[in-house]
Amino acid sequence: MIDQPTTDLPPIFVALDMSEAEVAPLMGALDGLNVGYKVGMELFYQSGASLVKRLAADHPIFLDLKLHDIPNTVRSAGARIADLGVRVTTVHAAGGAAMLAPLPALERDDFQFLAVTVLTSMNNSDLAGLGVLDANPAARVQRLFQLATGSGITGFICSPLEVAALSGQLPNGTFITPGVRPAGAALNDQNRVATPAQAKQSGATSLVIGRPITQAQDPRAAAQAILDELAHG
Numbered sequence: 001m002i003d004q005p006t007t008d009l010p011p012i013f014v015a016l017d018m019s020e021a022e023v024a025p026l027m028g029a030l031d032g033l034n035v036g037y038k039v040g041m042e043l044f045y046q047s048g049a050s051l052v053k054r055l056a057a058d059h060p061i062f063l064d065l066k067l068h069d070i071p072n073t074v075r076s077a078g079a080r081i082a083d084l085g086v087r088v089t090t091v092h093a094a095g096g097a098a099m100l101a102p103l104p105a106l107e108r109d110d111f112q113f114l115a116v117t118v119l120t121s122m123n124n125s126d127l128a129g130l131g132v133l134d135a136n137p138a139a140r141v142q143r144l145f146q147l148a149t150g151s152g153i154t155g156f157i158c159s160p161l162e163v164a165a166l167s168g169q170l171p172n173g174t175f176i177t178p179g180v181r182p183a184g185a186a187l188n189d190q191n192r193v194a195t196p197a198q199a200k201q202s203g204a205t206s207l208v209i210g211r212p213i214t215q216a217q218d219p220r221a222a223a224q225a226i227l228d229e230l231a232h233g
């Protein structure tokens, strides 16, 4: 279990929502910048743990597989992930206290679990459809946050609009936020967004940014502009 947050995470994790063939050209374009990379289900299920291990040898990697299963399975999977060399990885807080509680013991100085509370794609009617009695996303986020912190989890993935409330309750925690768009950038399918500077000022430790960098005409310039905004904004 770590007592302090993983303080040296990169300011940005670039989301590698792409095929394996597209990864090397993008990383080449961003070579030398202070960024990490997020490997999600799309790339993981194409290229697996061997690619993750290779990337993690040279870069800070966020492995985003959002584990949610019985406690024994998640603990065993978490132990395997710890050996891949990634810096952070995700689990669903909704897996419950028994699933979350063994995970902090698997953490290392440079490896931490992040809990996902309520997916930002879900609204009140989605929660009601699941039979969640308190069908209010903000209340649900708060409840799952308390459940996870009570199980020793100190890292969270959350929207830039939630991060201030949560980081205020856990000042030493790690808070990684997607849903970030530089001013004037295309929203794509994100709705509730904040700029990089706003997310940082609200307490985000690191940002996950995909398409504003990966689909920019000049990905390096786009990433550098965001790093500059975070450094000076």
Ligand code: C5P
Binding pocket: 015, 017, 040, 119, 120, 121, 157, 178, 179, 180, 188, 190, 208, 209, 210, 211, 212
């Ligand atoms: O391209 P964009 O910047 O929207 O990418 C954001 C990344 O963060 C994607 O990989 C997406 O799956 C992920 N994500 C998100 N919202 C969440 C959790 C993860 O956008 N609540």
